[in-house]
Amino acid sequence: MTKTLHHRACHLCEAICGLTIETTRADDAVRITSIKGDPLDTFSRGHICPKAVALQDIQNDPDRLRQPMRRVGDEWLPMEWDEAFALVAERLAAIQARHGQNAVAIYQGNPSVHNYGLMTHSNYFLGLLKTRNRFSATSVDQLPQHLSSHLMYGHGLLLPIPDIDHTDFMLILGGNPLASNGSIMTVPDVEKRLKAIQARGGKVVVVDPRRSETATIADQHLFVRPGGDAALLFGLLNTLFAEGLTRASHLPVDGLDEVRRAVAGFSAESMSPLCAVPAPRIRQLARDFAAADKAVCYGRMGVSTQSFGTLCHWLVQLINLVTGNLDRVGGALCTEPAVDLVASTSGGHFNRWQSRVSGLPEYAGELPVSALAEEMLSEGEGQVRALVTVAGNPVLSTPNGRQLEQALDGLEFMVSIDLYINETTRYADLILPSTSALENDHYDTTFNMFAVRNVSRFNRAILAKPAGALHDWEIFVGLAKAFSSLTGQVLKPTMAPAQMIDMGLRMGRYGDASPHKLSVRTLEDYPHGVDLGALKPNLAPRLKTLGQRVQAAPAAIMADIARFAGQQAPEVGELLMIGRRHVRSNNSWMHNYHRLVKGKPRHQLLMHPDDLASRGLENGQRVRVSSRVGMIEVEVLASLEMMPGVVSLPHGWGHARPGVKMGIASGQPGSSANDLTDERQLDVLSGNAALNGVPVTVAAA
Ligand SMILES: Nc1nc2c(c(=O)[nH]1)N[C@H]1C(S)=C(S)[C@@H](COP(=O)(O)OP(=O)(O)OC[C@H]3O[C@@H](n4cnc5c(=O)[nH]c(N)nc54)[C@H](O)[C@@H]3O)O[C@H]1N2
Ligand SMILES: Nc1nc2c(c(=O)[nH]1)N[C@H]1C(S)=C(S)[C@@H](COP(=O)(O)OP(=O)(O)OC[C@H]3O[C@@H](n4cnc5c(=O)[nH]c(N)nc54)[C@H](O)[C@@H]3O)O[C@H]1N2
Ligand code: SF4
Ligand SMILES: [Mo]
Secondary structure (H helix, E strand, C coil): CEEEEEEEECCCCCCCCEEEEEEEEECCEEEEEEEEECCCCCCCCCCCCHHHHCHHHHHHCCCCCCCCEEEECCEEEECCHHHHHHHHHHHHHHHHHHHCHHHEEEEECHHHHHCHHHHHHHHHHHHHHCCCCEEEHHHHCCHHHHHHHHHHHCCCCCCCEECCCCCCEEEEECCCHHHHCCCCCECCCHHHHHHHHHHCCCEEEEECCECCHHHHHCCEEECCCCCCHHHHHHHHHHHHHHCCCCCCCCCCEECHHHHHHHCCCCCHHHHHHHHCCCHHHHHHHHHHHHHCCCEEEEECHHHHCCCCHHHHHHHHHHHHHHCCCECCCCCEECCCCCCCHHHHCCCCCEEEEECCCCCCEEECCECCHHHHHHHHHCCCCCCCCEEEEECCCHHHHCCCHHHHHHHHHCCCEEEEECCCCCCCHHHCCEEECCCCHHHCCEECCCHHHHECEEEECEECCCCCCCCCCCCHHHHHHHHHHHHHHHHCCCCCCCCCHHHHHHHHHHHCCCCCCCCCCCCHHHHCCCCCCEEEEECCCCHHHHCCCHHHCEECCCHHHHHHHHHHHCCCCCCCCCCEEECCCCCCCCCCCCCCCHHHHCCCCCCCEEECHHHHHHCCCCCCCEEEEECCCCEEEEEEEECCCECCCEEECCCCCCCCCCCCCCHHHHHCCCCCHHHCCCCCCEECCCCEECCCCEECEEEEC
16 A cells, blocks of 8 residues: 655635645555645645545546447437547538538536636637637626726736735625635635734625625625615715725726716715615715725625626726725735736627627627527527537526526537536537546646735646546547548647646746746646745736726726616515525535535525515425526525525526436435526626526415
8 A cells, every 4th residue: 555645726616725635556546545735835724625525526426427428319328539529520510511600609617717728728629610609607707807807907807806915904795705715816715814804903894685604704794785786886986986085096097087977976875775785884884995004895706797797896996996905905906927818818809799699799709608598599590509518517507597408408419528417418419528637737727817826836637547538628639630620620739738838837927037937847846836925016017908097987887887877776575586605515516425415405595584474484494486587496494694685595406307417416406596597687788697686586385
């Protein structure tokens, strides 16, 4: 028996915690024998959550696919890789030849950004398809954040990150980092860092329709009506201007006078009914924020996925800007990562084309996923007839999942690059499964870009690649070769992801021309990761706007203010649904590991006791929840965490669908929140789905 210790970053969520993984070799087989937090990791300092320990369960899961599978009726049969590549190429090329390039759609899911081989190589194949029908999880998530950065700073990835370690005042809207471990704020060990703000005399304020785990440790928690954050933020900005609470910024800015005029009518008093925060509280919050030497306003998923998501994120930026906290230590700062996608890519584009049926705008070459089903279901020229999914489960993760199922059922061909036969991939004709994460090298191309310190690390695979298995990137190379040889497209040579990262590191700001000399080789000297320092001001020279000035009043956003001003007043007695995350779960795909789902179920509907009582419902009973698009049955729990008039249901459940081959998940299936969310409820400006604030009714089942 030989034991080996490996150091590696966890890839499961954005916190990129350092792990110490022990493997044991006995009788020629290598097993994982322990997974712990790495106390020597410079960034995560030993932090770990229960999901990391389940990495071994993903590795060993008998339900995880190990070879290409072809569906024949209800049966799945194994297939050879070359045969599979040839079949995909032949079917997709034939459909495009008959119906045009846009007849093939693509959906890329969240794990794509946690898997660097997918980042470097998915487009090697997908780019050949030349379809405008590209979709991803971005438009059920952070699209409004990219769009506001694109419009204000000239690049969708210039996302200012809260300087959590140096701030005196952190205002959090629509984020629950204690459950999510932080998002667009890579921050392992967030609880300690939030408590450190308080220990140094600072304050944490959370705005959330639920008293979340994060709200529980905050100094102040404000309930907000779901979808009401834009009103609250307008009220804050108006107060800052009206009460003279602004502070000059060193940044070059255009359009602030226009902003000041535009928000002049949005006093705290007039905004209060829309957000259900009393006006004196809004004013006091603005004063407290402005009084702090260093303050930061941070808005995340909960304020992104609502009807005025882009306005919310624009307002978050403006509040930081006009209080002098944008691009300032202790405020919001852009990272200077070792591999810098801001430097190496263009700033993106917006609304150059629109979706065929509903005219939703593209952003950076992708259309909003709320339009995916209708593009398949609406007949006519350009109708989508085939789908490629990559590491995604849109049936459970995008609005009106039942409609999408109906659309998938009618496709001529579907291929999924995925690990499981799940709610979405069961519709595929072919599933191409990659190696597991621990069989792969790892470099975090995405989350080093959003980290609260500049950090970097490269990890080699800790388990050998099984015979006959392919990495995700190799699957894309195989598909690209098969497809291009059929269509006659010229394929540029490529290299392995590690080589590409090596080039990126060496050409980057800590590369060959710097004292750090970072490369894949030199990073091997830092098994616990390398700390490249705290974030610092850098935005002015990095702006990619015309004239290199912050655009405070982009025309598209200013135009959207009219939509905000024209919204209807809240209905008396409304009941609005929001989402919820739990630290033991991760979107739709981590319910098949006993270690994470054991114990009491966590997928119930939470509802305020008064709302139960007024409907004659009992704590724990089964209820029927209905929205415009559908109905589900679920157990309801009385919860004083909830704002009256609001119910909370986590997404990613609903595993009882026929044909799903995930034994443990099917045993504790829950119901899908996205059988209730509405594909027509959008942040109209960006096309992002408004998953939060869905009107529902609840009655006894
Ligand atoms: N109602 C509601 N809906 C939501 C949300 C919400 O809060 N409320 N959240 C939204 C958000 S923020 C997101 S990001 C989306 C996520 O939505 P998706 O990305 O569509 O869903 P996931 O559950 O992350 O699906 C992951 C899929 O990738 C596969 N997979 C995992 N690792 C790998 C890998 O390394 N390679 C390959 N090829 N496949 C892999 C899994 O088997 C699974 O099928 O959901 C969104 N939907
Ligand atoms: N354990 C775990 N970690 C995860 C994930 C997971 O599924 N599980 N998913 C990962 C992904 S893909 C992402 S994008 C991140 C997301 O990370 P976060 O952005 O932190 O998202 P959530 O934890 O869903 O927290 C959103 C909060 O917004 C609140 N909210 C809902 N509606 C509104 C509203 O209208 N206004 C306001 N102010 N608040 C509202 C909810 O009550 C919730 O507390 O988490 C990542 N990390
Ligand atoms: S918080 Fe948990 S899932 Fe996220 S990176 Fe850390 S150990 Fe992994
Ligand atoms: Mo996400």
